[in-house]
Amino acid sequence: MFWQKFIANFSVFDLIVVAMLSALGIATKPIIVPITHIITGPLLIPGGVVAGGFYMMWLVLGAGLTGxxxxxxxxGLVQALMVFGTGVFGSHGAMTLLSYxxxxxxxxxxxxxxxxxxxCLPCSFFAGVLANICGAAFVNILYFRLPFVPLMLTLTVGALSGGLGGIIAYKVLQQLKKTGFGSKTA
Incomplete structure (x- = not known):
């Protein structure tokens, strides 16, 4: 009953946007992760923290496109189901559903x-920041269990990366709306 009411709020356009951005988020992961590991490896920061800002970009963009x-x-749920169902990129097992x-x-x-x-730019920035901090903290609680100082460094880098992803999403959204693509209410 809840799911029917929830999904009924979305148009076919909205659901297509959700599906496309979910797929783009999963498809870009194998490209972004190796690049970020080059940067984060020597700093002993989990690579997903930096890459996460770019994953979160798709969530922020989708929220902006549909409004x-x-x-x-x-x-996030569709991405989790894709990863969980295929098992291609998931290393979190059943926790993939929550971590995504x-x-x-x-x-x-x-x-x-x-x-x-x-x-606006501030809400896009903070949406990316919160999403990436949430993802990084959740994965840390489940797997890494970093000590306080490395955890704070990780969350700070995650916040910066997430904020950058939010800014990129906002700029892409601005360009898409100039063409008439996306929600007229957002």
């Missing part, structure tokens, strides 16, 4: 609390 609450969570979905929930919660819809 609807729940879009980022839905993109929780950053989207963080974005949607922030948008709900602030009443923004990826409408």
């Amino acid at each position: 609807k609450l729940g879009t980022a969570s839905l993109i 979905t929780m950053p989207g929930v963080a974005i949607d919660l922030m948008l709900w609390l602030t009443r923004h819809r990826i409408c």
Whole structure:
């Protein structure tokens, strides 16, 4: 019942956006991860923290394109199901469902609390920051269990990377809206 009401809020266009951005997020992962490991390896920072900013970009972009609450969570859930179902890129097992979905929930919660819809640079930036911090903290709790100082360094780098992803998403959204693509309400 909940899922029917939730999905009914999305148009076919919105669901296509969710599917496309979910696929793009998963497809770009094998390209981004090796590049980020070159940078993060010598610094002993988990590579996913830096790469995460670029994963979160797709969630922020989707939320901006549809202008609807729940879009980022839905993109994260679809990505998790793709990874979980194929097993190609997932190393988190069943926790993949949470590790991919929780950053989207963080974005949607922030948008709900602030009443923004990826409408300005600050909300896009902070959506990316929150999503990547949420993802990095969640993975740290489950797997890495870093000591305090390395954890703070990791979360700081994650915040910067997530914010950059949010800025990129906002700039892409601006260009797409100039062409008439996307939500007219966002």
